[in-house]
Amino acid sequence: VGLVISGATGRMGRTVARLAAADGRFELLGGIDREGAPGSDEVPLPITAIDASADLLSRADVVVDFSAPPFLRELLGRLSGGIGNAALVTGTTGLETADEAALSSAADARAVLRAANFSVGVNLLIALAERTAAALGTDFDVEIVEAHHRRKEDAPSGTALALGDAVARGHNVDLASVRQDGRSGRPGARPTGEIGFHALRGGDVIGDHHVHFIGERERIELTHRASDRALFAAGSLHAAAWMAGRKTGRYSMTDVLGL
Numbered sequence: 153v154g155l156v157i158s159g160a161t162g163r164m165g166r167t168v169a170r171l172a173a174a175d176g177r178f179e180l181l182g183g184i185d186r187e188g189a190p191g192s193d194e195v196p197l198p199i200t201a202i203d204a205s206a207d208l209l210s211r212a213d214v215v216v217d218f219s220a221p222p223f224l225r226e227l228l229g230r231l232s233g234g235i236g237n238a239a240l241v242t243g244t245t246g247l248e249t250a251d252e253a254a255l256s257s258a259a260d261a262r263a264v265l266r267a268a269n270f271s272v273g274v275n276l277l278i279a280l281a282e283r284t285a286a287a288l289g290t291d292f293d294v295e296i297v298e299a300h301h302r303r304k305e306d307a308p309s310g311t312a313l314a315l316g317d318a319v320a321r322g323h324n325v326d327l328a329s330v331r332q333d334g335r336s337g338r339p340g341a342r343p344t345g346e347i348g349f350h351a352l353r354g355g356d357v358i359g360d361h362h363v364h365f366i367g368e369r370e371r372i373e374l375t376h377r378a379s380d381r382a383l384f385a386a387g388s389l390h391a392a393a394w395m396a397g398r399k400t401g402r403y404s405m406t407d408v409l410g411l
């Protein structure tokens with residue numbers, strides 16, 4: 153599988169490159185990144201600026217993207233210009249509603265998978281959160297707490313939002329109508345059905361997620377802790393191998409993992 157890594161000089165991009173280089177399923181064609189990102193001397197694969205990436209992208213079977221929303225937007229713009237037919241696997245978080253629409257229109261011409269999290273454990277946690285919320289209903293208040301390293305730029309994490317979406321599906325509501333990010337001042341009594349989000353930031357935490365279901369006399373806590381970033385990189389490569397040669401359309405980790 154011919155692989156191009158987008159955001160190749162970042163923490164995730166470098167980890168994906170390292171694992172792909174040692175994985176016989178992949179041929180590493182190169183990386184793309186923004187102008188001024190570290191060059192090939194710091195990252196063990198050739199880096200092409202996005203402006204000059206048309207030829208590289210046209211040769212790819214799969215593009216794996218861990219970058220930032222503006223860069224993913226630019227990549228989608230270029231791909232929608234009709235460059236090649238590579239599948240796109242993206243883990244970039246902090247996307248806006250318009251970006252979701254852009255991913256869907258890219259999926260008219262290629263296979264597209266977006267995942268807030270590539271770990272088997274988190275995807276199982278998402279399924280469990282939906283099931284638990286459906287079983288318990290809104291008598292149990294739901295609070296989602298996540299922790300990440302101090303350099304993370306967006307909050308709450310994409311995984312926390314995916315967990316919130318799952319809980320909202322279990323409650324048969326739209327997340328946007330019940331989402332509450334943090335509390336301060338005098339927010340007043342907690343409305344029934346609210347889904348609270350809290351983001352801890354510090355040190356080198358790779359990613360912890362807790363979903364609290366808080367009832368009158370008992371509580372359930374679902375927890376996942378990631379201890380190595382390579383977990384997500386390996387998951388994205390598993391998805392990349394699965395996506396190579398798929399027909400056009402949107403896919404999710406649920407499809408890849410058969411959950």
Ligand code: NAD
Binds near residue numbers: 159164
């Ligand atoms: P990072 O800051 O180390 O790397 C970001 C990469 O994107 C760099 O190569 C940078 O040069 C490039 N980039 C291009 N345009 C940029 C811009 N405008 N602003 C910032 N960077 C830009 O970050 P990371 O830890 O590798 O994470 C990258 C993305 O992947 C983030 O959105 C993060 O939340 C997400 N992530 C997803 C998962 C998952 O499982 N889905 C896991 C970890 C991280």
